[in-house]
Amino acid sequence: MDRVTDFLPVWIVAFPLVMTFVILAVQQYSEKLRNVLSVAAAAVSFLSVAALYPFIAGGEIIQLQLFSLLPNLSVSFRVDILSFSLALLASFVWLLVTVYSLEYMRHEHGCNRYYPVLIATLAGCIGIFLAGDFFTLFIFFELMSLISYVLVVHEETMEALRAGYKYLIMTIIGGLALFFGIVITFELGGSVSLNGPLLIREPSPLALLAFIAYLIGFGMKAGMFPLHVWLPDAHPVAPSPASALLSGVMLKTGAYGLLRVVFHVFGGKMLLEAGWTTLLAALAIITILLGSAVALTQEDLKRRLAYSSIGQMGYILLGMTVINEKALLGDVFHIFSHAFMKSTLFLAAGAIILKTGKRKIKALSGVGRQMPFTLFAFSLAAISMMGIPPLSGFLSKWALSLGALDAGKPYYVVVLLISSLLNGLYYLPIIISVFFGRAEEEGHGPARINEAPPKMLVPVALLALTTFLFGILPWNVPFDLSQMTAKFLIRGGF
Amino acid sequence: MMIAAVPEVNATAEIITSILPAAAVAIPLAGSVAAFLLGLRSDRLRNACVVVTTLLTLAAVLFMYPLVLRGPATWEIAGVLQFGIFFRVDFFSFVFAALISLIWFLATLHATAYMAHEDAQTRFFVFLLATLASCLGVVLAGDLFSLFLFFELMTLLSYVLVIHDETKDAMHAGAVMLYLGVAGGLCLLMGIFLLYGSIGTLEIKPLYDLIAVSSLNPYVVMLLFMVGFGVKAGMIPLHIWLPKAHPVAPSPASALLSALMINTGAYGIFRVVGMIFTPQATGVDHGDASAVHAALEMLPSMQVGYVIIWIGIITMFLGALMALLSTAAKKILAYSSVSQMGYILMGIGVAAYLGTEGAMGFAGALYHIINHAFFKAGFFLMVGTINMVTHELDITVVRGMLQKVPFVAIVFLIGFAGIGGIPGFNGYISKTLLHHAIVEAAEHSHSMPLFFAEKIFTVTSAMTLCYFTKLFRGLFLGKVPDRFAAKSYRYPWPVYAVLGAFGAVILAIGLFPHFLLKLAVIPAARGFAYNHHALEHLQEINVWNRHDVQGILVVLALAAVLYLALDRFNFFAEKPPRWLSVEYLFYLPAVRFLLQTVCTASARFDSFINNTYLQSCRLARGACRLVTLFDASVNEAYKRGGGAVRTVAERTGQFDGALNQAYERSGSLARRLADRTEQLDSALNGAYEKSGAAAKELVHKTADLDEALDSAYEQAGEPSRRLRDRLRGHPSDWNIKNLNFDALLVALMLGLLLFIIIYYARLQ
Secondary structure (H helix, E strand, O other): OHHHHHHHHHHHHHHHHHHHHHHHHHHHOHHHHHHHHHHHHHHHHHHHHOOOOHHHOOOOOOOEEEEEEEOOEEEEEEEEEHHHHHHHHOOOOOOOHHHHHHHHHHHHOOHHHHHHHHHHHHHHHHHHHHHHHHHHHHHHHHHHHHHHHHOOOOOHHHHHHHHHHHHHHHHHHHHHHHHHHHHHHHHHOOOOOOOOOOOOHHHHHHHHHHHHHHHHHHHHOOOOOOOOHHHHHHHOOOHHHHHHHHHHHHHHHHHHHHHHHHHHHHHHHHHHOOOHHHHHHHHHHHHHHHHHHHOOOOOOOOHHHHHHHHHHHHHHHHHHOOOOHHHHHHHHHHHHHHHOOOOOOEEHHHHHHHHHHHOOHHOOOHHHHHOOHHHHHHHHHHHHHHOOOOOHHHHHHHHHHHHHHOOOOOHHHHHHHHHHHHHHHHHHHHHHHHHHHOOOOOOOOOOOOOOOOHHHHHHHHHHHHHHHHHHHOOOOOOHHHHHHHHHHHHHOOO | OOHHHHOOOOOOOEEOOHHHHHHHHHHHHHHHHHHHHHHOOHHHHHHHHHHHHHHHHHHHHHHHHHHHOOOOOEEEEEOOOOOEEEEEEEEHHHHEEEEEEEHHHHHHHHHHHHHHHHHOHHHHHHHHHEEEEEEEEHHHEEEHHHHHHHHHHHHHHHEEEEEEEOOOOHHHHHHHHHHHHHHHHHHHHHHHHHHHHHHHHOOOOOOOHHHHHHOOOHHHHHHHHHHHHHHHHOOOOOOOOHHHHHHHOOOOHHHHHHHHHHHHHHHHHHHHHHOOOOOOOOOOOOOHHHHHHHHHOOHHHHHHHHHHHHHHHHHHHHHHHHHOOEEHHHHHHHHHHHHHHHHHHHHHHHHHHOHOOOHHHHHHHHHHEEEEEEEEHHHHHHHHHHHHHHHOOOOOOOOHHHHHHHHHHHHHHHHHHHHHHOOOOHHHHHHHHHHHHHHHHHHHOOOHHHHHHHHHHHHHHHHHHHHHHHHHHHHHHHOHHHHHHHOOOOOOOOHHHHHHHHHHHHHHHOOHHHHHHHHHHHHHHOOOOOOHHHHHHHHHHHOOOOHHHHHHHHHHHHHHHHHHHHHHOOOHHOOOOOHOOOHHHHHHHHHHHHHHHHHHHHHHHHHHHHHHHHHHHHHHHHHHHHHHHHHHHHHHHHHHHHHHHHHHHHHHHHHOOOHHHHHHHHHHHHHHHHHHHHHHHHHHHHHHOOOOHHHHHHHHHHHHHHHHHHHHHHHHHHHHHHHHHHHOOOOOOOOOOOOHHHHHHHHHHHHHHHHHHHHHHOOO
């Protein structure tokens, strides 16, 4: 309680929240200052999270109880390796996306609304990861969900409003289910803290109800079948940087919540013995196959990416039902790699849309000659998505599959490979047509290079580079973090 | 450069640590980056860089020779991809690597001339070098993980070479190749997962001892590997991409695809079926060879070997048949590759089927891989050379090239003799070895079908001669069409040098077949678990005997008869019906099934779920509207009820006021009366004081009067007092003032509610 680091989590969460209001105040006077402050807020968040690394890597768990509402019910923070990994990931992607936004949003209306909301959502998102109990988590979960609504409907078109409405309704349903689960947990376990031992140890009808409530609550956010319906509507209509965050980072809060539920509320052993993981596994398999197959039929680039997200989230959900270290390693690493890949894809798609105004995949023919770097980044991420070595998507698939085999579930591997094939079927034609297809308006001579401006290109390139480097490099921070996380969770989360 | 680095030799007995394998992969990769950068500046510099890179790569590979003679050379790049990339080069790998890097060098040299007038040269050369790196990676890899990594890279990188022209045909061929390649890669990956999951190692060495005690089903795993590698090897029925993709690529790329890259598939099958799924060599004492033999009888790899023999036979026959029916020169060559891969597969099959006795099949297959690489690369470069001028290669259109390019025609004839297996040319020895192998297999198993297979082998050899005769006759003989006659057929020196080199190699191998057998093939076989007898037999073999030459004469006679017969019946002009192709019969329906059923069904299902949500939303909204209506009517009722209550209250209030007034009025009346009485009393008192007795009487009277008045007063006060009592008696019963306030509050709240409802109703 007396160390500075103990209060660092509060700072990490509170800082962007405060900055939101600062930005709100400042933007009346200067747009430039607003932009600078937004990037600074994201950067400081990233650095503050990174500053926790020495403590976390040393196996420490930082806990802080802020104040208590009821006995056993308080607002508290807790940073373990899983929280840290995800917070680091979120703030890193957020930083790049904020930089990207500077250029992308220059051509958009309503920036005075966009930036404060962007930073406030960051606060909510990191708050979820750093929350020390389910009650605090719930507060931030609702905060993030509701605020991000503004990002979804930013364009204010009819389509966006409708998608946003759907998103809002689903969020509320999810939030209520989550609250229900938390209440049952509190009733059964007497506490909702992540700090203590397992909250529910005995399978009972009420406990099953709680499990299902959690599944609905977090599964809704994670895009799990059959609660995914909001996702393919909401992600494509948002501005591309927001799509990148929605798909790349915010979906992971659902996965994070479910990881906590599996390893802190029920415990893997109990879930396996009671056979409840089967429920999640079945839903995950449907999610994977459905998402991948439907993506194949989509004509709109961002919509295809959104369906692809559903499929990929299925990997993560499937991975956590195989309760062993290898699969968890793949699971957490896939959270990382999917975040990198999908943000790359959405940001690259945004650059394409901004430069060419083309959203339909058919119209993208030959764009690669015009924007070689952007499309190269896109291709790298897409190939990684298919799980082709030496990119990071392969590593997660590799670990997930070996974990599934260890658990005696080879058909999981078959599902993963079929999904990989489908990924290939819907990503490869894009890559082929952008680089080797003929553009509609065939000009004479080599196509003019009309690349995205550097402020957009640098984040895209960096993210694509992470996809590559965190695949091939022996020195692989996300992989090490995933490994530590997997060990930590299997050990019981202490 | 990196070659100069002295290989760091670990002095331990067998395993040698050397960076050379990694260098052989790294050099072309680095070269490809350099070529990209130089390509931005100058074409000449880039071409020089590319050729030098392939030369350096060749040198790096050849420097491994002294190492692999002593034992396998290994190098590990730990941590890359977390699993680590592991190179392990035994002699078998070395033969492949040397073959690949040598022919790559020659083809690249040719390509600098061939590509000179093409678009996007830099892209071509960059990917050419990168593909070389991945190709070498496949054969130098020491475990299946690294092999898979390079294999996938090769699939993706070679795609760019195939679609180089970006025509519609090329794009289609490329797509088929890419998707089949990816699907094959996934089968491979599944096999690798299963293998690794159950035995925990992926090293390429005999592992059957481990597999046998694990729960692994060897047939499933071998099938997966066969499919994965078979796609690359052009194994029927997975070959459909090959006759599409090889012809559309630029000729140097076709040469590399057809001569080398399909060999990586054969290499993989060799390694998996012939090595990984074989038991560790235990230096068997030959005394109990029969016992060992009995124990080995049931090995899964042998049974799979039998299957591979037949796949090989079918592949060679159908490939040759399709080649007979094609007219585009490069298509004939591509089908010829399928057919020749059939020979190689058959050899691999025999090697696996006979287990430790299979050295003959091994030698035949490996030797044929080498020979095929030389003559097929040569053929593609030759027709490419013609194509440089004509831009057309259909043998019904391009004719009479003998007059125009006699040099090419001569080399072509040499290659022709090579692939036809004429003694004195390179194909003779490998085909003879393969023939020995299939005969051995048939005799060993006493199986009738395999004797039959041997006949198919002979017929296919004759067919090979037939379609090459057709190709030669079409391309080189006849009259030169006018549109090609006027063109200039002069080529830069690399073209002549490269073609000459191919012709020379084919002749050299053909004239001294045992040199290469002893230099490369037999040392390579020592890395496998073949017994010493078979190897010694191989060592002593002499193909220059009456029996073998007789065999080839039979083939030649058969070919002559066949050719004349086919030509007579105009069979060459036949086009095979489209519906007979395996693509039409199987792949298209399968793909259509996948796309239409699975994807469309999923999309429908998805939209069904979405609609369910929307519908339930709509239902909920309908329910809400009903509730709103109900609420509004309740509200109305309240409002009306409230109005009534208010009226009642108002009335009561008025009534109360009236009563109050009445009471007040009667009160004041009484008070006034009392006052008056008092005044009267005091007046009377005064009068009493003034008067005496009269007064007393008067007092009595007055008292009477007073009483009377009193009673009157009382009578008058009675009703109002009674009312007051009634009001005071139960004040909580109906407190009129409170009721008034409550009504106001209720009305206010109802109003608010109404306001909210109206507001929301409008929102909807």
